[in-house]
Amino acid sequence: MALQWFPGHMHKALKEIKESLSQVDILIEVLDARIPYSSENPEIAKIRGDKPCLKILNKYDLADPEITQQWQHELESQRGVFTVTTSSDKPVESKQILALLREHCPEKAASVKSVNAMITGIPNVGKSTLINILADRIIAKTGNEPAVTKSQQRINLSNGIVLYDTPGVLWPKLENPNSIYRLAASGAVKNTAMEFDDVGFFAADYLIKEYPELLKARFKLDEIPDTELEFLEAAARQRGAIMRGGRVNLHKICEVLLSELQSGKLGRISLETPDMVAQEKVEMAAAAEKKAADKAKRKQRFKEGSLTPEKRDRKEKRTEKREAQSKRMKKSRR
Template sequence: MALQWFPGHMHKALKEIKESLNQVDILIEVLDARIPYSSENPEIAKIRGDKPCIKILNKYDLADPEITARWQESLEKERGVKTITTSSDNPGNSKQIMQLVKSICSYKEGQPKAIKAMITGIPNVGKSTLINILADRIIAKTGNEPAVTKSQQRINLGSGIILFDTPGVLWPKLENPHSIYRLASSGAVKNTAMEYDDVGFFAADYLIKAYPEVMKERYKLDELPDTEIEFLEAAAKTRGAIQAGGRVNLHKICEILLKELQSGKLGRITLETPEMLEVEKEEMALEAAKKAEAKAKRKAKFKTGSLTPDKKDRKEKREEKRQEQSRRMRAQNKK
């Protein structure tokens, strides 16, 4: 699936983030605990430099807790990074973010200037809800759809902390094809930017392998099929996703599956693990190397041209003639 969703306001927002980052003391990046890697904006990583960063694994209540712990360990290996888990049903845990910000920026204690923090995150990751919890009042507009916040704003959280809120942004180019599907599966992009059938097949393939018992119980299946198409066909029958004539309505069953995944009705599900991403990064590196090699070959071919032996011979003779003329001219100039 080729995902092309980078509206003009996202381009503007990314530019503003780059311009404002040097004014802040600490960066707070909100991630989706179900897809910590795929919801991490690589553009932010490029411009962060050595600035300390708190990575918040939000929607923790929807994610597999054991895998989340592994993600926290993996993320904190990066220099200057601390992690914390949050969810809308646990505002007390969200308040720990303020304490962590103060702890990391303790060098500013006693100074007249407030700690300046910038908060970023992809669309629909729960950033606005988190801000309202931190501010203890309704500051940011919330909504269960991507791209609610459209412009940057400053919020005084009290306790000597100023928060720079930024719109949720994706990035211009999504390199990892698996990440594209995970973003779509989690609801990080609008429904209009995705095909339910395409994403549903991806989600079904992953879920029957990673959470077989969950899928078998949820869709009331005696046996779990081996392939995603067989699973979707079987699930469609138990959920009434059948068209006239007894045909399976694949679009409807994919829609049901994705909505239940996004709402948490399937239970605590995580769509990627640190170990999976190591393998995928290696695959992407190999693919990038192949593309670079192919590009180099095309470039070399363009320089030499697609010559038949006869054309190549004539070209060599013309080159020899030019070199001979050049030698005669140099000899005449010396006289």
């Protein structure tokens, strides 16, 4: 899938995060509860060092609660990481974050000094809305599209906490190809940067396998077809996404499917599980190993096969001549 993944302004924002990190006591990373792995920035893990890290699984109301619990267990097995779930429909519960920050910074909690926390997250993960809830006022601009926050800002919260807000940043290279589709399906990238049909087929294939009953209920289907194309055609007929001549408008029904997935109208859905990601990592490692081995073989074949027998003889003769000439020059110097 063609995707404008890492614009120049994100490179600048990531650099600023690295420069400011030394000033903070604790790091907050806001994740999408539906895709905790795909929305987790690996660059943050590289630069945080020993600092404690609160991973907030936001949009919990849209995610499968059982799978979210699995992800919390998985994330908290990492050193220095603790988790909490939040959602915009229950702002009071988000207030627990302030107490958690002080709890995990005991040196500051026992003094009058402020706890300095930095909050990060990919675009459209709900970071700005969360900040406004914590601050009890409109501090960060919000919007239902990625990259609303453009620059860092320092915010004084209650309970002696200073929050460093950062722009939503992605990372230079996505290793897992499935993550591209999950990020697009969840709304983490702008609509102009994605191909609805491509992402729609990916989402349909996953939902048919993992949440068939939710699809049946939402699109009023007696049975769910076996393939994503057959499902999208059936859903299009139910929703009237038909063009002239009775042809199905696949682009339109893909837009509908993704919109209802992102808004939660389909139900509480998670797009990845810890077991699924673990298997994908094994497959990626095997693919990377094979790619490296193939590259080494090509390099060796090129090295061995670049010289024909005739060229090899000429090279050996040139080498012998140079060696003989070198010996003569050494004798003449004596």
